[in-house]
Amino acid sequence: xEKETSTFSLSEKFNEIANYVKExxxxxxxxxxxxxxxHSYVAGHREDSFLPPEIIYLNDRFAVVSNEWExxxxxxxxxxxxxxxxxEAKQ
Amino acid sequence: MTxxxxxxxxxxxxxxxxxxxxxxxxxxxxxxxNDDEIWEKLKKNSNPDPKRIREILQKSLSIQTLEPDETAxxxxxxxxxxxxxxxxxxxxxxxKVYDNRIVTFAPLYCGNLCVNNCLYCGFRRDNHVIKRRxxxxxxxxxxxxVLAGEIGHKRLIVVYGEHPATGPEYxxxxxxxxxxxxxxxxxxxxQIRRVNVxxxxxxxxxxxxxxxxxxxxxxxxxETYHHETYAKLHPKGTLKHHYQWRLYCHHRAxxxxxxxxxLGALFGLYDWRFEVMGLLYHARDLEKHFGIGPHTISFPRLxxxxxxxxxxxxKYKVSDEDFKKLIAVIRLSVPYTGMILTAREPAHIRRDxxxxxxxxxxxxxxxIGIGAYSDRxxxxxxxxxxxxxxxxxxxxxxxxxxAEMGYITSFxxxxxxxxxxxxxxxxxxxxxxxxxxxxxxxxxxFREWLDDYASEETKIAGEKVINKELEELKERVSEKVYNKLxxxxxxxxxxxxxxxF
Numbered sequence: 088x089e090k091e092t093s094t095f096s097l098s099e100k101f102n103e104i105a106n107y108v109k110e111x112x113x114x115x116x117x118x119x120x121x122x123x124x125x126h127s128y129v130a131g132h133r134e135d136s137f138l139p140p141e142i143i144y145l146n147d148r149f150a151v152v153s154n155e156w157e158x159x160x161x162x163x164x165x166x167x168x169x170x171x172x173x174x175e176a177k178q
Numbered sequence: 179m180t181x182x183x184x185x186x187x188x189x190x191x192x193x194x195x196x197x198x199x200x201x202x203x204x205x206x207x208x209x210x211x212n213d214d215e216i217w218e219k220l221k222k223n224s225n226p227d228p229k230r231i232r233e234i235l236q237k238s239l240s241i242q243t244l245e246p247d248e249t250a251x252x253x254x255x256x257x258x259x260x261x262x263x264x265x266x267x268x269x270x271x272x273x274k275v276y277d278n279r280i281v282t283f284a285p286l287y288c289g290n291l292c293v294n295n296c297l298y299c300g301f302r303r304d305n306h307v308i309k310r311r312x313x314x315x316x317x318x319x320x321x322x323x324v325l326a327g328e329i330g331h332k333r334l335i336v337v338y339g340e341h342p343a344t345g346p347e348y349x350x351x352x353x354x355x356x357x358x359x360x361x362x363x364x365x366x367x368x369q370i371r372r373v374n375v376x377x378x379x380x381x382x383x384x385x386x387x388x389x390x391x392x393x394x395x396x397x398x399x400x401e402t403y404h405h406e407t408y409a410k411l412h413p414k415g416t417l418k419h420h421y422q423w424r425l426y427c428h429h430r431a432x433x434x435x436x437x438x439x440x441l442g443a444l445f446g447l448y449d450w451r452f453e454v455m456g457l458l459y460h461a462r463d464l465e466k467h468f469g470i471g472p473h474t475i476s477f478p479r480l481x482x483x484x485x486x487x488x489x490x491x492x493k494y495k496v497s498d499e500d501f502k503k504l505i506a507v508i509r510l511s512v513p514y515t516g517m518i519l520t521a522r523e524p525a526h527i528r529r530d531x532x533x534x535x536x537x538x539x540x541x542x543x544x545x546i547g548i549g550a551y552s553d554r555x556x557x558x559x560x561x562x563x564x565x566x567x568x569x570x571x572x573x574x575x576x577x578x579x580x581a582e583m584g585y586i587t588s589f590x591x592x593x594x595x596x597x598x599x600x601x602x603x604x605x606x607x608x609x610x611x612x613x614x615x616x617x618x619x620x621x622x623x624f625r626e627w628l629d630d631y632a633s634e635e636t637k638i639a640g641e642k643v644i645n646k647e648l649e650e651l652k653e654r655v656s657e658k659v660y661n662k663l664x665x666x667x668x669x670x671x672x673x674x675x676x677x678x679f
Contacts (some may be wrong), residue, residue, distance in 0.1 A: 101548055117597050117602065119596070119597035119598070120435075122389055122391070122393075122418045123353075123354070123357060123390070123391045123392020124357055124371065124392040124594075124595060125371070125392035125393065125394070125455065125599075126391075126595050126596055126597050126599075127389075127435065127437055127592050127594070127595075127597065127599045127600060128437070128597040128598070128599045128601070128603070129603040131597075133602045133605040133606070134605075135598075135603070135606065135611060137611075137614050137615070137618070137655060137656075137660075137679060138658070138659055138662060138679065139662060139666070139677070139678065139679050140596040140597075140679070142596060148502065150573045151493075152597050153597055154679075165345045
């Protein structure tokens with residue numbers, strides 16, 4: 088478990104990236120902290136399009152969720168960027 | 179007969195309460211329940227103008243938390259016809275926020291050892307007639323296997339006495355044990371997908387520990403919000419005597435990152451109107467500090483318990499008529515919250531309240547004796563129970579009745595597994611969007627349950643409801659969402675499990 092990662096500072100970064108995605112592709116994404124079976128909201132959009140959520144695990148602590156991934160052609164790049172952001176936040 | 183505390187119990191008790199985790203939330207050294215102010219508001223708002231009441235009802239319908247004066251006005255309504263309007267709007271509020279579904283769950287009592295001595299509680303320390311027991315983790319697993327494998331529950335509220343033998347570490351281990359259970363069923367498999375916890379107030383560190391293992395909702399009832407009554411009913415020298423340690427435990431949970439908390443009052447300890455006001459003040463203070471209100475509110479009434487004469491003696495017993503009123507006023511005062519009506523109440527009361535449309539959650543196949551599910555006892559044994567329950571019907575029977583009343587039973591636990599928690603769920607609830615998720619996931623989880631556990635009779639009644647819900651959803655959601663629903667529905671019919679929106 089990467090307990091040294093600050094959820095607070097990360098949530099600001101997460102929000103920045105979520106806003107970028109929304110602005111560029113009109114898609115909602117949000118971030119969750121993984122706690123056993125519980126995936127708790129930490130940052131990102133609060134709107135929803137009612138489709139099933141697809142969860143992409145970023146590490147053993149955080150995941151990014153959206154039900155509009157198909158709108159985001161840069162999906163893989165965004166996920167890689169998020170992984171880097173988390174790694175940097177740990178350092 | 180007085181039970182003497184052991185040295186271990188005393189040492190443990192000395193370490194539980196942390197004053198700095200109370201005072202940090204208080205303003206000018208005072209908590210947010212001002213008894214005099216509540217009584218003043220109840221008096222000031224007597225004989226409310228019906229026009230004002232209707233304006234308040236409109237505010238509730240827009241899913242805004244009421245002001246204390248507004249709740250006090252509702253509580254003062256005398257006119258029977260106006261009360262009927264209140265009940266009707268309360269039903270509409272529930273439908274707007276949660277749609278037509280009722281979520282079911284079961285309580286699982288893990289232990290009845292307790293260091294407290296609450297006058298109204300069957301499990302109080304001095305009650306020598308109670309058979310004391312704490313389940314081993316293996317026994318907890320056996321209980322969960324019956325609940326998930328035979329009855330079909332997906333959601334539990336796990337209950338613990340306040341005692342070193344059932345402290346936070348034990349609670350953590352039981353949560354993990356329950357989540358590990360996976361039992362084959364007729365067409366798929368059964369498992370508990372959400373473990374809610376009803377336990378004593380804890381420190382922020384302990385709550386963080388429970389957060390790590392995926393606690394569902396952390397539920398603590400204040401019992402009574404009236405300071406003087408609280409002090410009388412929870413004797414000095416017990417942990418529970420500390421009013422503010424209990425009052426602020428949800429604040430600590432939210433600070434610890436447990437972003438689903440549940441409130442409740444035990445009706446029958448003090449004036450019911452005062453308690454409703456207390457619940458409102460509590461919800462408002464959570465909103466003020468964290469932007470997150472209670473996930474649910476419970477309103478249990480006192481029920482008989484073994485060797486507990488206080489229950490027969492209290493002068494604050496709530497009549498059935500007032501019970502319905504208090505539920506409606508809570509529904510309207512905190513319109514986004516879930517509301518739990520339990521099997522404490524007899525079947526005819528549950529039928530009446532549920533048919534009014536105000537309730538979001540209920541339990542069934544309920545057993546509250548320690549180890550009762552795996553023991554399979556059929557008669558209630560009061561010396562094993564905290565109180566006597568009023569409705570012992572099976573989940574199958576209750577679901578069939580709900581279906582015949584037009585309600586769909588939901589086993590949905592999707593929200594807290596995909597980030598619909600905390601202030602995100604608050605936004606979805608207040609905008610009525612969560613109702614769509616409720617409806618979609620109710621159809622899918624009800625299909626699962628009908629295929630895995632239902633009697634033929636219940637299956638027929640349930641399928642009628644599902645067909646009605648599918649028709650409504652076709653009109654309500656986009657074609658894309660509806661097609662996805664049908665795809666998931668068919669996959670579930672073919673044996674896949676746990677597909678959700």
